[in-house]
Amino acid sequence: MTSFINKDEKLANTVYDNEKTVNYLNHEITRALTSLPGEETLPEGDRGTITSLLHAIMNVERISDIAENIADLAIHRIDAKIKLGKKGTEELTGLRDLINESLSATVLAIEEKDTASAETALRIEDEVDVLEAKVKKSHVKRLKKGECTPAGSTVFTDMVTMMERVADHAANAANTMIRGVEDDAEID
Numbered sequence: 001m002t003s004f005i006n007k008d009e010k011l012a013n014t015v016y017d018n019e020k021t022v023n024y025l026n027h028e029i030t031r032a033l034t035s036l037p038g039e040e041t042l043p044e045g046d047r048g049t050i051t052s053l054l055h056a057i058m059n060v061e062r063i064s065d066i067a068e069n070i071a072d073l074a075i076h077r078i079d080a081k082i083k084l085g086k087k088g089t090e091e092l093t094g095l096r097d098l099i100n101e102s103l104s105a106t107v108l109a110i111e112e113k114d115t116a117s118a119e120t121a122l123r124i125e126d127e128v129d130v131l132e133a134k135v136k137k138s139h140v141k142r143l144k145k146g147e148c149t150p151a152g153s154t155v156f157t158d159m160v161t162m163m164e165r166v167a168d169h170a171a172n173a174a175n176t177m178i179r180g181v182e183d184d185a186e187i188d
Contacts, residue, residue, distance in 0.1 A: 001067075001096040001166075004074040004159055005089060012071035012078075019071075022064035026057055033057075052176050056110055059173035063103075066162050066169070073155055073162070082151050087142065091135045092156075095163045098124055098131065102170045109174035118174040125171035132164045 003011035033050050036042075042050075076082075084092070102124040108117035136157060143153050 001070055001092070001099065001159075001163060004070055004077060004155075005092050005096060007074065007078050009075060009078055012074045015067050015071035019064050019068040022061060026061040026064075029057055030054060055176040056173040059169040059176070062169045063166050063173075066166050070159065070162050073158055077155050080151060082149070082155055084152055084156060085142065085148055088139060088148065088152075088156050091138065092159060092163070095128065095131060095135065095160065098128055099163055099167050099170070102128070102167050106170040106174040110177045113177060115178050118178040121171045121174035125167045128164055128167040132160055135160055 002008065003015060033054055036050070040047075102121045105117040105120035105124065108114045109121060139148070139153065139156055139160075142148050143150075148156070
């Protein structure tokens with residue numbers, strides 16, 4: 001998200017490298033968890049933890065995929081010399097900060113099975129949903145006033161949508177770790 005906001009090509013390239021690492025880890029961790037010898041003999045709680053971890057890993061991998069899409073958008077913004085206005089940049093920065101808070105809470109929820117952190121990620125996801133609608137409404141007003149370009153409008157709204165999806169997947173990962181898969185209503 002920062003690579004897009006700050007038009008930082010070096011940071012975008014770091015995202016590409018990290019995405020390869022996340023894909024590798026996703027594959028290896030999934031392979032290890034699904035090939036545990038005697039998994040059927042494990043207590044139900046342990047089997048549930050394995051299932052929850054697999055779902056959390058899938059959500060983390062999706063966040064990584066979205067990060068790569070955001071890096072692509074950052075590179076496009078740099079190459080096409082697309083500028084965003086001060087208000088739009090402030091809105092994106094606010095969303096980014098909120099989502100980073102959600103990601104931190106999600107990590108704690110997964111690492112510690114911390115219910116309070118999972119609830120924080122879920123609360124933030126709701127806040128991001130509300131903020132997404134407000135930001136898009138504000139953006140349309142600026143667009144109608146001629147305060148931004150159609151090219152800037154496209155990348156801005158794409159970015160807002162991708163950021164909201166990151167919050168969704170963070171909340172899903174946190175929620176799955178706390179409530180288990182059967183109680184996990186995926187957040188769209």
